[in-house]
Amino acid sequence: MNYMMLIHHDDAALAKANQKELWTDYAAFNEALAKAGGRSGVRLQPASAATSVRVREGKTEIIDGPYADTKEKLAGYFMIETDSVDDAVAWAQRCPSARYGTIEVRPIHEQK
Amino acid sequence: MSRNEAHRIVERIARESYGRLVALLAVRTRDVATAEDLLAEAFAAALEQWPTQGVPSNPDGWLVTVAKRRHLDALRRGQVRVNGEPHLQMLASEIEEASHLSEELPDRRLALMFACAHPLIERGARAPLILQTVLGITAKAIASAFLVSPASMGQRLVRAKLHIKASGIPFSVPDRHEMPERLNAILEALYAAYSTGWDESEGASELAPEAIWLSRLIATLLPEEPEAKALLAMMLYTEARRGARRDAQGCYVPIDSQDVELWDRSLIGEAENLLHACNRSGPTGRYQLEAAIQSAHVARRLTGANCWPAIVSLYDHLVALTNSPVAVLNRAAAVAEIAGPDAALAELRAIATDKRILGYQPYWATVGHLNLRAGNIETGCEALRVAIGLSTDNAVRQHLRQLLPS
Numbered sequence: 001m002n003y004m005m006l007i008h009h010d011d012a013a014l015a016k017a018n019q020k021e022l023w024t025d026y027a028a029f030n031e032a033l034a035k036a037g038g039r040s041g042v043r044l045q046p047a048s049a050a051t052s053v054r055v056r057e058g059k060t061e062i063i064d065g066p067y068a069d070t071k072e073k074l075a076g077y078f079m080i081e082t083d084s085v086d087d088a089v090a091w092a093q094r095c096p097s098a099r100y101g102t103i104e105v106r107p108i109h110e111q112k
Numbered sequence: 113m114s115r116n117e118a119h120r121i122v123e124r125i126a127r128e129s130y131g132r133l134v135a136l137l138a139v140r141t142r143d144v145a146t147a148e149d150l151l152a153e154a155f156a157a158a159l160e161q162w163p164t165q166g167v168p169s170n171p172d173g174w175l176v177t178v179a180k181r182r183h184l185d186a187l188r189r190g191q192v193r194v195n196g197e198p199h200l201q202m203l204a205s206e207i208e209e210a211s212h213l214s215e216e217l218p219d220r221r222l223a224l225m226f227a228c229a230h231p232l233i234e235r236g237a238r239a240p241l242i243l244q245t246v247l248g249i250t251a252k253a254i255a256s257a258f259l260v261s262p263a264s265m266g267q268r269l270v271r272a273k274l275h276i277k278a279s280g281i282p283f284s285v286p287d288r289h290e291m292p293e294r295l296n297a298i299l300e301a302l303y304a305a306y307s308t309g310w311d312e313s314e315g316a317s318e319l320a321p322e323a324i325w326l327s328r329l330i331a332t333l334l335p336e337e338p339e340a341k342a343l344l345a346m347m348l349y350t351e352a353r354r355g356a357r358r359d360a361q362g363c364y365v366p367i368d369s370q371d372v373e374l375w376d377r378s379l380i381g382e383a384e385n386l387l388h389a390c391n392r393s394g395p396t397g398r399y400q401l402e403a404a405i406q407s408a409h410v411a412r413r414l415t416g417a418n419c420w421p422a423i424v425s426l427y428d429h430l431v432a433l434t435n436s437p438v439a440v441l442n443r444a445a446a447v448a449e450i451a452g453p454d455a456a457l458a459e460l461r462a463i464a465t466d467k468r469i470l471g472y473q474p475y476w477a478t479v480g481h482l483n484l485r486a487g488n489i490e491t492g493c494e495a496l497r498v499a500i501g502l503s504t505d506n507a508v509r510q511h512l513r514q515l516l517p518s
Binding site: 021024025027028029030031032033035036085086087089090093094 | 236259260261264470471476494497498499500501502503504509513
């Protein structure tokens with residue numbers, strides 16, 4: 001199964017972390033992910049830089065900020081192919097962001 | 113005795129009684145889920161009341177009486193579908209009969225465990241199923257220990273119980289020729305529970321004493337089976353070192369740097385006795401080999417004797433028996449102590465492409481360590497970083513970071 005691992009951060013908690021250790025751990029995590037055939041995805045800029053757009057009855061609304069106004073915000077993602085959801089959960093647990101936020105494990109819709 | 117300890121003992125008695133009653137009922141009715149349903153509320157009440165009010169003189173009778181009362185209440189409110197009254201009545205008269213004859217209730221937990229670890233039950237559900245049916249541990253607690261979502265653990269358990277009922281999985285102790293394989297499935301499940309419990313993480317660490325307790329139970333119920341004793345011995349050797357595996361800062365301490373004064377000598381003594389007993393009585397199985405390796409490591413540290421050749425030869429047997437890449441890895445680590453890091457690295461090439469090992473943190477830690485010792489700094493650092501990336505335990509990560517040359 002292919003999974004997209006959505007990283008949600010509490011920016012305040014992340015800022016409090018030991019930055020050197022955090023990014024060393026992230027480099028190590030990406031290296032381990034690559035060895036396992038995973039793809040390191042992207043890191044997003046803070047949610048405050050987001051613009052949200054929607055069209056209702058032909059009228060376009062543009063809103064400053066992220067779509068969902070929650071404490072933990074979407075901050076990036078990575079991809080992994082594993083045999084079971086249990087293995088995907090193990091990768092989520094390894095991700096350094098899991099210690100400062102939440103990793104959402106989402107199976108990808110397979111094209112049949 | 114601390115309050116916590118007293119609480120633990122009371123909880124033990126409640127679990128003991130609960131497990132025996134569930135087993136007795138499930139073996140009779142072939143219906144694990146109903147047996148659990150009927151006793152669940154009474155068991156929860158026992159866990160709540162016994163620690164403060166004391167353990168009743170007849171714990172089995174207490175549980176069944178409360179279960180009957182709760183069941184009647186639920187029937188009146190129309191909340192239960194199955195009519196469990198006859199089941200509870202049967203348990204009650206059995207308990208009464210046993211107490212008249214001053215006998216113990218027949219212990220059917222072994223049959224229940226064999227049903228839970230039957231080949232038709234999916235492998236990943238076996239340990240959770242035993243923990244739930246024999247010890248009454250909730251699906252939620254099991255899920256958090258095994259890192260599975262509570263809902264999917266719940267589904268897994270429900271499915272397995274339906275399977276037991278629908279597929280006619282037998283509640284019996286297998287005969288001689290089936291025994292080794294069937295017993296192995298139980299031991300494997302208990303070992304999985306113990307390994308999960310070796311983690312310090314919340315939720316997981318509570319599984320270790322439960323797994324040891326279940327292993328003790330099965331070693332007692334099957335005194336003729338050397339592998340059951342050996343598994344218990346292996347767990348006790350490991351458990352004896354629990355207090356020494358972290359330093360004051362919480363950093364991971366490898367066995368060679370551990371303060372042996374912190375090892376629990378009474379657990380080690382018990383493990384040694386078990387190992388002697390099982391080596392006397394049967395062929396050399398996987399757990400006997402692993403327990404013997406543990407014993408050699410303990411002797412090496414306690415007496416300073418050079419046990420490495422013995423350890424390597426025990427691993428030779430283990431590799432031949434299990435064909436497990438983890439055994440090859442551990443053998444290579446022992447080879448390094450005799451023939452040096454290059455010889456060990458050469459042996460590891462045999463498993464370097466094995467998919468089972470590439471996500472295994474200790475593999476990368478060992479490869480990193482051996483390469484640093486052999487002077488291959490760059491390869492060593494790369495492997496150590498992968499090990500850091502794979503590790504979910506902060507104490508281990510910290511230890512590995514310290515190995516990286518700055």
